[in-house]
Amino acid sequence: MLQQDSNDDTEDVSLFDAEEETTNRQKKPKIRHPVASFFHLFFRVSALVVYLLCELLSSSFIACMVTIILLLSCDFWAVKNVTGRLMVGLRWWNHIDEDGKSHWVFESRKASSQENKNISEAEARIFWLGLIACPVLWVIFAFSALFSFRVKWLAVVIMGVVLQGANLYGYIRCKVGSRKNLTSMATSYLGKQFLKQNTGDDQTS
């Protein structure tokens, strides 16, 4: 059921899993892991808030910088190792094999209707919202720091972009599957649609 070995063919994760899941099982609108959901958003949003309000909160640049770095680190660890697994059943990591070669592994938990650890819609929404919105904001802050010449903040902002961007990239790759890349998935999907349309035309005409 759970794909542990990345060398086997990984499970195809269709882009439209969410739709299939809702028809096959009862909806679970409740949040099943409230602590994880809270912390998923807490560290990211606090880092952004401290960055924006640093002048008001404390006269010490160093204290703000260290606080933001601490929050970004906690957020990275929490999102990569805890909230992704609990909230959406995805995980990614790096594996160094015997020869010293490094492999990146992206896994997703196969959803089955008997399994009662299903992914709740509300949690998935919170997860992806937090995951996507924050790096975008950090990128915007990077440009604003660059162009307004507040260069001393640039180190921290770039760190925010890199850490949160890495999580975003990792989870998107988990979602679309580790063996296929995005273009081949899109091509196969379009191909299927094209065939469906053509056979549909043949049947109606």
Added chain:
Amino acid sequence: MAEAAESPGDPGTASPRPLMRDLKAVGKKFMHVLYPRRSNTLLRDWDLWGPLILCVTLALMLQKGSVDNEKDGGPQFAEVFVIVWFGAVTITLNSKLLGGNISFFQSLCVLGYCILPLTVAMLICRLVLLAEAGPVNFMVRLFVVIVMFAWSVVASTAFLADSQPPNRKVLAVYPVFLFYFIISWMILTFTPE
């Protein structure tokens, strides 16, 4: 990304990764730097938490002036960060271009962890600077920094040199030498105003 490997004991993708295991792994790597011997630990289970902690600690200790000052050492903090990370990335790229078979993050991990002796040197220097200034003071700090610099270089080359073919070892190692030299220089020339 910041750490490698899930061990086979993990119950599955649904379970969160245990925090204690990561903390113990970081501690174990610090021990490996302090007592370097030929082992694969730093390379196989790399993580970047140790380098981050060391970098922040070093940057905090290299601050001039009081922390409450309006013009406090913002630029110096960012400067240490940039030197450490940019330097480590450059060395890694150099090593990869020379054909080394070590991955990007493994190399960053080793270089970052081997800053530990120099961080200890910084700590000692700050303590020594509490005493009266003078040539004796300087000689003590010089001695400490030289010893820790040699320790850092030896520790990192013990891990990195193996990944290079024999005729390229020196080419791969001299940037490491330069990197730790610059950090040692920053430590030695530090004076709290």
